[in-house]
Amino acid sequence: MRNDAAADRALDLYADTVRRICFIHLKSNADVEDVFQEVFLKYLLHDNPFESDAHEKAWLIRVAINACKDVLKSFFHKNVSSFDDLHNEPFYFQEQESEVMDAILKLPEKYRDVIYLHYYEGYSAVEIAKIIGKKENTIYTWLDRARKKLKESLGGGQIGR
Amino acid sequence: MEDKLRSAFDKIHADNTLKTKTASYLSIEINKRSQAATRPRLRLAALCSVILLFVVISGFSHNLFFTPTAYVDMDINLSLGLAVNRFGRVIETYAYNDDGSAILDKANTRFKKYGEAMRILLDDVISEGYLKEDGLVFVSVQAGDDSLDGMLEWLEQVIAASLAGHHANVETDVFAITSEVRQIALEHHTTPAKYLAILELQTIDPTVSIDDYTGHGIGEIRERTRNQGGRHHTGGDDMQTTDEHGQPAVDSHKTEEHHNKPGGSGNGGHPHDNGSGYHGKKK
Numbered sequence: 001m002r003n004d005a006a007a008d009r010a011l012d013l014y015a016d017t018v019r020r021i022c023f024i025h026l027k028s029n030a031d032v033e034d035v036f037q038e039v040f041l042k043y044l045l046h047d048n049p050f051e052s053d054a055h056e057k058a059w060l061i062r063v064a065i066n067a068c069k070d071v072l073k074s075f076f077h078k079n080v081s082s083f084d085d086l087h088n089e090p091f092y093f094q095e096q097e098s099e100v101m102d103a104i105l106k107l108p109e110k111y112r113d114v115i116y117l118h119y120y121e122g123y124s125a126v127e128i129a130k131i132i133g134k135k136e137n138t139i140y141t142w143l144d145r146a147r148k149k150l151k152e153s154l155g156g157g158q159i160g161r
Numbered sequence: 162m163e164d165k166l167r168s169a170f171d172k173i174h175a176d177n178t179l180k181t182k183t184a185s186y187l188s189i190e191i192n193k194r195s196q197a198a199t200r201p202r203l204r205l206a207a208l209c210s211v212i213l214l215f216v217v218i219s220g221f222s223h224n225l226f227f228t229p230t231a232y233v234d235m236d237i238n239l240s241l242g243l244a245v246n247r248f249g250r251v252i253e254t255y256a257y258n259d260d261g262s263a264i265l266d267k268a269n270t271r272f273k274k275y276g277e278a279m280r281i282l283l284d285d286v287i288s289e290g291y292l293k294e295d296g297l298v299f300v301s302v303q304a305g306d307d308s309l310d311g312m313l314e315w316l317e318q319v320i321a322a323s324l325a326g327h328h329a330n331v332e333t334d335v336f337a338i339t340s341e342v343r344q345i346a347l348e349h350h351t352t353p354a355k356y357l358a359i360l361e362l363q364t365i366d367p368t369v370s371i372d373d374y375t376g377h378g379i380g381e382i383r384e385r386t387r388n389q390g391g392r393h394h395t396g397g398d399d400m401q402t403t404d405e406h407g408q409p410a411v412d413s414h415k416t417e418e419h420h421n422k423p424g425g426s427g428n429g430g431h432p433h434d435n436g437s438g439y440h441g442k443k444k
Contacts, residue, residue, distance in 0.1 A: 001194055007187040015175035015183075021175045036179060036184045044187060045194075095272070097169040100162075119163055120170040154162065 008116075010043050014057060024104065024112040025068035028077075033043045037065045048146045058131050061121070065113055065132060070090070102154035111146035114139055182222070220391040227252050231304035231312060232276055232343060234352045235282070237356045238378035239291050241265055242352065244280055245304075247310075248292040257352055258376075261292060276319045283323040296379055298324070303343045312338060326399040332380040365389045 018039050024031040043070050050056035093101055104112055113132060117123045123131065125139040134141075218310045229252060230245035239260030244253035256262035270278035279300075286292050298310050298320055302312050317335045317425050324331050338353045346356035349371050359374045359382055374382055 001191065004188055004191060007191070011184060015180055017174070019175035019179070020170055020173045020425065033182065036175070037183050040183055040187055041190055044191065051306045057282075092167060093172050096165055097172060100169040104166070115166065116170065116313050119166045136282060150162070153401075 001049065007040060008046055010040055010060070011055075013062050017057065017121070019058060020116060021061065021064040021113075022068060024116055025065075025109060026071065031071050035064065035071055039064045058127070061117070062131050062133075069109075100150075100154065103150050106153060107146055107149055110140055111149065112144050114142045115146050115150070118143060197356070226250075229253065229328045231275070231302065231308060233312070233316065234280070234301045234354065235279070236299040236352050236354045236379040237286060237292050237296060238380060239264060239286070240352045240355065240379075243270065243275055243281070244315055245275045249274050249276075249308075254278075257350070257355075264291070276315045279316055279319045280323055283320065287323070287328065292328060292330055295330050295332075296328075297383075298334075299352075299379055300333075300335045301339055301343070301353040303333065303338050303353070309337050345394060349375055352379075353380045355382065358386070362386045362389065371402065 015036075018036055019032070022035050026032050039060060043060060046059070048061060100115065104115060107115065114128055115127045117131065120126070125143060126136055128134075129136045129139045207290075223440045225249065226246055228246060230247045230372070232242060233243040233245060234240070234242040234257075240257035242252045242255050242257070243259035244255070246252045250272050251274075252272070254270055256265050264282060264285050267289070268278075268281050270281055273281070283298070284294075300320065302309065302316065302318055304312050313335050320333050320335065322332065334354075336354075338357075342357065343353045346353040349356060351359075351371075355375065356371065359369065359371050359377050361373065362382055362385055363369045363371075365386060374385075377385075403406060
């Protein structure tokens with residue numbers, strides 16, 4: 001098991017990344033907090049060394065995505081409505097950013113992941129395929145469809161490959 | 162559009178409250194799990210100690226049970242032996258010849274009390290026809306001083322009971338031997354009783370070699386001793402001398418002479434004196 005120093009380091013380096021993944025999947029603050037803590041706890045309990053920082057980051061992203069999916073699939077989440085709506089939280093988006101984020105959040109979950117990983121984190125389709133355990137062609141398809149949906153929502157702005 | 166996407170995601174941060182809460186949660190979990198990891202180690206250490214103790218005690222008990230403290234060797238014409246532990250149980254049997262082997266294969270004496278084992282063996286010996294009505298049963302016992310007398314007495318009773326009735330004329334002798342005698346006998350691949358009988362033959366005929374006679378039955382060796390008397394022996398081929406009734410021929414002079422020795426063969430006692438390790442308990 002990793003120690004406190006490793007926990008602090010991971011939080012410094014990857015807190016925002018994990019938080020963004022939580023943002024695009026979860027609505028409840030409580031769910032975010034649970035997933036956030038669970039991801040970093042799993043990191044502490046993961047004894048095997050990482051080959052590189054990039055490997056470490058990719059591992060955390062995969063764990064975070066899976067943790068979010070687990071929460072969404074859970075019986076409790078499906079059957080209990082939360083009073084706590086995360087997206088009313090005070091992230092200060094400018095008008096355009098808010099419009100973009102709304103469009104992203106309207107996408108199916110799998111498209112949100114590939115959009116975030118490709119356009120924000122800069123991963124290639126091959127890398128995304130490895131991270132989320134899908135075939136490359138699937139990732140290309142999802143990226144293409146996500147781009148088209150965003151284009152429809154946002155009205156014509158070009159999104160490059 | 163890519164810039165807008167990036168700009169929108171840039172606005173999302175893990176706030177300090179979430180980080181602080183998570184850091185403190187992780188710290189608590191680390192401590193909890195460290196302690197939990199230590200407890201199993203302590204439990205494991207305790208468990209290991211118990212197992213070790215159990216193994217040591219088991220090993221000690223096993224050693225205690227499976228260490229022979231006495232040996233009972235029997236000669237009829239077949240020869241066999243029992244290794245007996247401190248609890249009087251037979252922990253090993255061994256044969257000195259093929260007939261002995263055949264009897265041991267048939268009889269189940271493992272972990273039985275030595276007296277019961279002797280009774281079973283004698284029953285099988287009789288039922289298989291190894292013991293003639295005028296045969297002999299020689300039993301030597303090597304044991305510690307504290308148990309020797311008891312063993313001799315019990316074996317005498319068991320043998321007498323087994324032979325009572327149909328084998329009343331069988332010559333029997335239950336006697337004690339030292340470990341040194343038994344050791345030398347084993348070096349010659351023979352029983353202590355037979356070894357002592359050959360030694361006695363040697364006193365009459367010094368040319369006799371022990372190994373020449375280990376393949377013969379004890380009855381034959383004793384008969385040879387009786388027949389040789391004072392004569393010098395030159396070989397073992399004429400050992401089967403019998404009288405007109407088919408009984409072993411006895412040199413009355415030598416027999417009388419042996420009667421006067423402790424353990425002399427003439428009265429059915431053991432054919433050797435105390436100086437060779439014979440303790441002199443005889444019937």
